[in-house]
Amino acid sequence: MAPRPTERAAWWPHPSSSSDTVAESSHLASPDLVLVDGWAKAADGPMTGVFGTLRNQTDEDIHLVRVESAVAARTELHITVDDGAGGRLMQEAQDGFVVPAGGEHLLQPGGDHLMLMELTGGVRTGDQVPLVLVGDDDHRWTVTVTARAFSGAEEHYSPGDGDGATTTSLAP
Numbered sequence: 001m002a003p004r005p006t007e008r009a010a011w012w013p014h015p016s017s018s019s020d021t022v023a024e025s026s027h028l029a030s031p032d033l034v035l036v037d038g039w040a041k042a043a044d045g046p047m048t049g050v051f052g053t054l055r056n057q058t059d060e061d062i063h064l065v066r067v068e069s070a071v072a073a074r075t076e077l078h079i080t081v082d083d084g085a086g087g088r089l090m091q092e093a094q095d096g097f098v099v100p101a102g103g104e105h106l107l108q109p110g111g112d113h114l115m116l117m118e119l120t121g122g123v124r125t126g127d128q129v130p131l132v133l134v135g136d137d138d139h140r141w142t143v144t145v146t147a148r149a150f151s152g153a154e155e156h157y158s159p160g161d162g163d164g165a166t167t168t169s170l171a172p
Protein backbone atom coordinates (compact mmCIF):
# COMPACT_ATOMS: atom_id res chain seq x y z
CA MET A 1 0.00 0.00 0.00
CA ALA A 2 1.34 3.38 -0.94
CA PRO A 3 2.08 5.71 1.94
CA ARG A 4 -0.41 8.45 2.53
CA PRO A 5 0.87 11.91 1.59
CA THR A 6 1.06 12.96 5.22
CA GLU A 7 3.33 10.05 6.04
CA ARG A 8 5.51 10.65 3.04
CA ALA A 9 5.83 14.35 3.89
CA ALA A 10 7.18 13.36 7.28
CA TRP A 11 10.24 11.90 5.59
CA TRP A 12 11.25 15.36 4.53
CA PRO A 13 11.61 17.56 7.60
CA HIS A 14 11.05 21.21 6.86
CA PRO A 15 14.45 22.94 7.11
CA SER A 16 13.07 25.76 9.23
CA SER A 17 9.85 27.59 9.87
CA SER A 18 10.98 30.47 7.70
CA SER A 19 11.86 28.33 4.70
CA ASP A 20 9.83 28.13 1.56
CA THR A 21 9.90 24.75 -0.06
CA VAL A 22 10.62 24.94 -3.75
CA ALA A 23 8.41 22.07 -4.73
CA GLU A 24 8.97 20.26 -7.97
CA SER A 25 5.60 20.66 -9.59
CA SER A 26 5.33 17.04 -10.63
CA HIS A 27 6.47 15.63 -7.30
CA LEU A 28 5.30 17.84 -4.50
CA ALA A 29 6.37 15.53 -1.67
CA SER A 30 10.03 15.66 -2.63
CA PRO A 31 11.66 18.97 -1.73
CA ASP A 32 14.87 18.37 -3.65
CA LEU A 33 15.41 22.11 -3.86
CA VAL A 34 14.38 24.59 -1.18
CA LEU A 35 14.66 28.35 -0.92
CA VAL A 36 15.57 29.25 2.64
CA ASP A 37 14.49 32.72 3.80
CA GLY A 38 13.34 33.67 0.32
CA TRP A 39 12.07 37.21 -0.18
CA ALA A 40 11.45 39.81 -2.85
CA LYS A 41 12.36 43.45 -2.54
CA ALA A 42 9.27 45.65 -2.48
CA ALA A 43 9.45 48.09 -5.39
CA ASP A 44 7.35 50.78 -7.02
CA GLY A 45 9.55 50.83 -10.09
CA PRO A 46 9.69 48.52 -13.08
CA MET A 47 12.05 45.92 -11.64
CA THR A 48 13.05 44.17 -8.48
CA GLY A 49 15.14 41.31 -7.12
CA VAL A 50 14.49 38.05 -5.28
CA PHE A 51 16.91 36.74 -2.66
CA GLY A 52 17.41 33.83 -0.30
CA THR A 53 19.48 30.67 -0.07
CA LEU A 54 18.88 27.92 -2.60
CA ARG A 55 19.60 24.58 -0.95
CA ASN A 56 20.04 21.45 -3.05
CA GLN A 57 18.98 18.42 -1.02
CA THR A 58 19.97 15.88 -3.66
CA ASP A 59 23.31 14.28 -4.49
CA GLU A 60 23.39 15.80 -7.98
CA ASP A 61 24.13 19.36 -9.01
CA ILE A 62 21.05 21.36 -9.99
CA HIS A 63 21.64 23.72 -12.90
CA LEU A 64 19.07 26.51 -13.01
CA VAL A 65 18.79 28.25 -16.35
CA ARG A 66 15.71 30.43 -16.02
CA VAL A 67 13.18 31.95 -13.64
CA GLU A 68 9.60 32.87 -14.47
CA SER A 69 7.05 34.90 -12.54
CA ALA A 70 3.47 35.93 -13.17
CA VAL A 71 4.29 39.42 -11.86
CA ALA A 72 7.02 40.17 -14.41
CA ALA A 73 7.02 40.26 -18.21
CA ARG A 74 10.79 39.73 -18.26
CA THR A 75 12.98 37.74 -15.90
CA GLU A 76 16.69 36.96 -15.72
CA LEU A 77 19.20 35.25 -13.46
CA HIS A 78 21.60 37.99 -12.41
CA ILE A 79 25.12 38.25 -11.09
CA THR A 80 26.67 41.44 -9.73
CA VAL A 81 30.11 42.68 -10.75
CA ASP A 82 32.32 45.67 -10.07
CA ASP A 83 31.70 48.43 -12.57
CA GLY A 84 35.33 49.60 -12.40
CA ALA A 85 34.29 52.95 -10.95
CA GLY A 86 33.46 52.05 -7.39
CA GLY A 87 29.94 50.85 -8.08
CA ARG A 88 28.24 47.59 -8.79
CA LEU A 89 26.65 46.39 -12.00
CA MET A 90 24.09 43.66 -12.42
CA GLN A 91 24.43 41.41 -15.42
CA GLU A 92 22.65 38.35 -16.69
CA ALA A 93 24.38 35.12 -15.62
CA GLN A 94 25.82 33.68 -18.80
CA ASP A 95 25.29 30.06 -17.76
CA GLY A 96 22.64 30.25 -15.09
CA PHE A 97 23.23 29.18 -11.50
CA VAL A 98 24.55 25.83 -10.34
CA VAL A 99 23.37 24.73 -6.89
CA PRO A 100 25.94 22.09 -5.93
CA ALA A 101 24.90 18.63 -4.79
CA GLY A 102 24.10 18.80 -1.08
CA GLY A 103 25.09 22.45 -1.08
CA GLU A 104 23.75 25.97 -1.35
CA HIS A 105 23.75 28.92 -3.70
CA LEU A 106 23.32 32.29 -2.01
CA LEU A 107 21.09 34.94 -3.52
CA GLN A 108 21.64 38.29 -1.82
CA PRO A 109 21.56 42.03 -2.47
CA GLY A 110 24.89 42.94 -4.05
CA GLY A 111 25.39 39.37 -5.26
CA ASP A 112 23.56 36.79 -7.33
CA HIS A 113 19.81 37.18 -7.45
CA LEU A 114 16.66 36.52 -9.44
CA MET A 115 15.72 39.63 -11.44
CA LEU A 116 12.12 40.49 -12.16
CA MET A 117 11.71 43.17 -14.83
CA GLU A 118 8.83 44.87 -16.58
CA LEU A 119 6.71 44.27 -13.50
CA THR A 120 3.07 44.05 -14.43
CA GLY A 121 2.19 45.93 -11.23
CA GLY A 122 4.18 47.19 -8.27
CA VAL A 123 5.52 44.67 -5.75
CA ARG A 124 4.45 45.95 -2.34
CA THR A 125 5.52 44.98 1.12
CA GLY A 126 3.69 41.82 2.10
CA ASP A 127 2.80 40.82 -1.46
CA GLN A 128 3.13 37.15 -2.31
CA VAL A 129 5.34 36.77 -5.38
CA PRO A 130 5.06 33.48 -7.29
CA LEU A 131 8.17 32.11 -8.97
CA VAL A 132 9.05 29.16 -11.16
CA LEU A 133 12.66 28.06 -11.31
CA VAL A 134 13.58 26.07 -14.42
CA GLY A 135 16.44 23.61 -14.64
CA ASP A 136 18.53 22.74 -17.68
CA ASP A 137 16.61 19.47 -17.95
CA ASP A 138 13.30 21.40 -17.91
CA HIS A 139 12.53 20.48 -14.32
CA ARG A 140 10.34 23.20 -12.83
CA TRP A 141 10.19 24.18 -9.18
CA THR A 142 7.55 26.56 -7.89
CA VAL A 143 7.88 28.77 -4.84
CA THR A 144 6.19 31.84 -3.45
CA VAL A 145 8.13 34.52 -1.59
CA THR A 146 6.93 37.52 0.40
CA ALA A 147 7.94 41.06 -0.51
CA ARG A 148 9.87 43.06 2.10
CA ALA A 149 10.81 46.70 2.27
CA PHE A 150 14.55 47.00 1.68
CA SER A 151 16.58 50.09 0.93
CA GLY A 152 19.81 48.49 -0.30
CA ALA A 153 20.61 46.90 -3.62
CA GLU A 154 21.75 50.09 -5.29
CA GLU A 155 23.35 48.22 -8.15
CA HIS A 156 22.88 49.34 -11.70
CA TYR A 157 21.70 47.12 -14.46
CA SER A 158 23.76 46.64 -17.59
CA PRO A 159 21.76 44.77 -20.22
CA GLY A 160 23.66 42.59 -22.62
CA ASP A 161 27.18 41.35 -22.31
CA GLY A 162 29.22 44.26 -21.12
CA ASP A 163 28.78 46.81 -23.89
CA GLY A 164 28.03 49.29 -21.11
CA ALA A 165 25.95 51.45 -23.40
CA THR A 166 22.96 51.62 -21.11
CA THR A 167 22.61 51.25 -17.40
CA THR A 168 19.41 51.46 -15.42
CA SER A 169 19.21 52.18 -11.75
CA LEU A 170 17.47 49.42 -9.84
CA ALA A 171 16.66 51.34 -6.73
CA PRO A 172 14.39 54.38 -6.66
Ligand SMILES: [Cu+2]
Pocket residue numbers: 049078090091113114115157
Ligand atom coordinates in the same frame (compact mmCIF):
# COMPACT_ATOMS: atom_id res chain seq x y z
CU1 LIG B 1 19.45 42.24 -11.18
